[in-house]
Amino acid sequence: MPVPAPNLYPSFNVVRLSHVCYTVRDLEASRAFYADTLGLQVTHEDSEMITLRAMEERGHHCLVLRRGETPAVDYLAFKLYGDADLEKAEAFFRAKGLPVEWVERPFQSRTLRTRDIHGVPIEFYVRMDRLPPIHQHYALYKGVKPLRIDHFNVFSTNVDESAAFYSEFGFRVTEYTEDEETGRLWAAWMHRKGGVHDMAFTNGRGPRLHHIAFWVPTPLNIIDLLDLMATTGYVGNIERGPGRHGISNAFFLYVRDPDMHRVEIYCSDYQTVDPDHEPIRWDLKDPQRQTLWGAAAPRSWFEEGSLFADTPVGESVLKATPIVAP
Numbered sequence: 472m473p474v475p476a477p478n479l480y481p482s483f484n485v486v487r488l489s490h491v492c493y494t495v496r497d498l499e500a501s502r503a504f505y506a507d508t509l510g511l512q513v514t515h516e517d518s519e520m521i522t523l524r525a526m527e528e529r530g531h532h533c534l535v536l537r538r539g540e541t542p543a544v545d546y547l548a549f550k551l552y553g554d555a556d557l558e559k560a561e562a563f564f565r566a567k568g569l570p571v572e573w574v575e576r577p578f579q580s581r582t583l584r585t586r587d588i589h590g591v592p593i594e595f596y597v598r599m600d601r602l603p604p605i606h607q608h609y610a611l612y613k614g615v616k617p618l619r620i621d622h623f624n625v626f627s628t629n630v631d632e633s634a635a636f637y638s639e640f641g642f643r644v645t646e647y648t649e650d651e652e653t654g655r656l657w658a659a660w661m662h663r664k665g666g667v668h669d670m671a672f673t674n675g676r677g678p679r680l681h682h683i684a685f686w687v688p689t690p691l692n693i694i695d696l697l698d699l700m701a702t703t704g705y706v707g708n709i710e711r712g713p714g715r716h717g718i719s720n721a722f723f724l725y726v727r728d729p730d731m732h733r734v735e736i737y738c739s740d741y742q743t744v745d746p747d748h749e750p751i752r753w754d755l756k757d758p759q760r761q762t763l764w765g766a767a768a769p770r771s772w773f774e775e776g777s778l779f780a781d782t783p784v785g786e787s788v789l790k791a792t793p794i795v796a797p
């Protein structure tokens with residue numbers, strides 16, 4: 472199936488991905504991981520919830536951690552341009568027969584909660600509390616020096632359908648992986664903000680969250696994080712990398728948080744803002760697709776993901792097999 476053509480006049484306007492909310496079993500352990508190890512800044516903290524932002528972010532949070540019994544991803548959130556877009560988004564999801572409700576979220580304006588066609592819980596808002604800039608407060612930088620949240624990656628049972636759906640509200644494909652035999656999409660990378668992606672879909676049991684990613688200044692920050700994690704009790708949380716992706720050309724590392732939610736540390740992809748930017752096609756069997764240097768990803772990377780709260784999981788339509796490390 473061909474990738475959707477760029478939709479330059481979408482049903483409603485998304486600025487970018489914004490934040491993720493996790494249920495975590497141990498707030499202190501999650502704080503130690505995200506604040507003390509990765510280096511995110513705590514912007515609110517109470518006995519039930521911690522919010523954090525990265526160094527360049529002016530919005531109140533890119534990560535919300537809520538205490539709970541069972542680890543889960545509560546929702547993925549996106550920022551919209553204006554109030555009219557919120558109204559249009561409500562009408563769009565309602566017309567699709569998808570569940571729509573208005574919810575209250577701390578530190579942000581009224582928020583629309585819905586689900587995508589495969590059940591991923593997603594939320595849209597326009598305004599979040601703004602905080603003073605800290606990107607030049609270098610004394611605050613620590614860990615991997617995370618600058619901003621960069622993208623979500625979700626397991627989809629039908630990547631063709633996911634790509635077509637998100638295209639309706641303006642997500643544009645930058646790179647994609649095709650299964651040669653069936654011509655179906657195995658994965659797709661889609662953006663709103665002018666990088667390689669805000670949202671990616673990977674074929675697999677779903678919907679489940681594959682990972683979120685934080686942008687860091689340089690690959691050396693990733694080496695520093697590896698040294699830090701390897702000597703502070705986190706060596707078992709290092710899953711894949713460091714390396715350079717074929718797709719996106721970004722330098723990467725994948726680590727797991729205390730609840731096994733996967734986090735990518737990511738830097739140096741490229742600009743994609745042109746409306747006629749041509750997507751790049753990759754063959755699923757290309758060994759340089761995952762890692763430009765040829766190293767295959769481990770089995771866990773293809774099989775393990777985080778469950779969305781109250782969201783049933785199904786098998787993928789496409790059964791093609793990627794290259795897996797021995």
Ligand SMILES: [Fe+2]
Nearest residue numbers: 622624684735
């Ligand atoms: Fe990623």
